[in-house]
Amino acid sequence: MLVRIIEDELTLSEGLRMALSDEGYSVEVARSLEEAEGLASEAEAEVVLLDVKLPDGNGLDYLSLLLRRTPEAKVVVMTAFGDSPTVVRAIQEGAYNFLDKPFPLEAVLHMVARAAESLALERKVRHLSDSQAVPFIGDSPAMTAVRAFVEKVAPHENVNILVTGESGVGKDVVARAIHGRSGARGDFVTLNCPAVPEGLVEAELFGYRKGAYTGAAEAKLGLVEMADGGTLFLDEIGDMPLSLQGKLLRFLDSRSLRPLGGTKERTVALRVICATCADLRERCETGRFRKDLFYRISMLPLEIPPLRERGQDVLLLAAYWLRQLSGNRRNAPLALSPEVEDLFLAHPWPGNVRQLKNLLERVLILKEGGSVVSLKDLPQDFVDGGFGGGPKSTSCDGGLPQRLEVLEREAIRSALARFSGNRTKAAESLGISRYALLRRLQSYGEDL
Secondary structure, three states: OEEEEEOOOHHHHHHHHHHHHHOOOEEEEEOOHHHHHHHHOOOOOOEEEEEOEEOOEEHHHHHHHHHHHOOOOEEEEEEOOOOOHHHHHHHHOOOOEEEEOOOOHHHHHHHHHHHHHHHHHHHHHHHHHHHOOOOOOOOOHHHHHHHHHHHHHOOOOOOEEEEEOOOOOOHHHHHHHHHHHHOOOOOEEEEEHHHOOHHHHHHHHHOEOOOOOOOOOOOEOOHHHHOOOOEEEEEOHHHOOHHHHHHHHHHHHHOEEOOEOOOOOEEOOOEEEEEEOOOHHHHHHOOOOOHHHHHHHOOEEEEOOOHHHOOOHHHHHHHHHHHHHHHHOOOOOOEEOHHHHHHHHHOOOOOHHHHHHHHHHHHHHHOOOOOEEOHHHOOHHHHHOOOOOOOOOOOOOOOHHHHHHHHHHHHHHHHHHHOOOOHHHHHHHHOOOHHHHHHHHHHHOOOO
């Protein structure tokens, strides 16, 4: 845990640094706000001991900036003005606690230990909340099968599960659900394989000891050990470097590891869930993924179907997200119009559930009044997407876009008149979808 001391008095800051270092903390010292900012650009401190009176400013003015940048940090304000409004202001602005100068060394050690315990508890609560993130919405046969799979495999420890499916289908949701239903005592720990540079993946997974390589100033616990007793989720496993795949295979076989620079192996107990949207069989054939690793991680395989194959589930999901997102903004939940429901059922949803959620969030932000989401509330490119389109209209007086809009309106009115108001036939004659026609009519304020 990193503790940062922001204190200009040399004797005090050095005394605190030595005492906290002896307790096993990583400690940094800044003797001004400028120095503190320089350190903050390198790493975020988890506990900060902050003096109020500093050479280049007031520590309380810096407090709000610090907490905006790292809201989970525990800031202990050190002041010689404990009976003044300084303490009240510090607590109101988010300080964890305060120390009244002069204070005994035992008091600051106790305070930092309490702050560290509080931070660890908050992280634990967050892990538990995350494991119950999003329920399985939908009653399609495909989702019924997914739920049954989760219930069967969740009680088992030391298993390997491979979750496959297109991007955005909710592979991480399934992984978290398995962990949440397992009753595991350990945490749910994630590694996004493509997000970590190739040279650092092994250290990230298995950790390292102090001095294991240049720059390893402190020992670091690996994600595997952090997940002991819980679940390790390896997202986009298909992008794991070949150089590490053999080491992962050995770990899966033995459930034992040795950190970089370490001399002893340690055995852990945890479930490993891998996820990918890639075709691992094809990657095995082309030599980009080890076949023996593929067989090992796919002990328990599960494929999540894309949203377009789940029928009415898309409407249940839309209702769920509208309720959730509206609640976050303290608004009454919106409902979908029948035309929007038809469009949602027909849309291919290449981005799956993630695309649906993002679309509804955009609608909620931009919608102007009303309790029903109609076609005019949706982006035109979404309504037109995959069904053909028409010219995009804006309101530039006298310019080409306005003229095109006038021509578009006349063409629509003419088509509707020719087919006696039949919108489906009119849309076909115009080369656009019925949804695109209805959206244009709504945006023009035409009577439907």
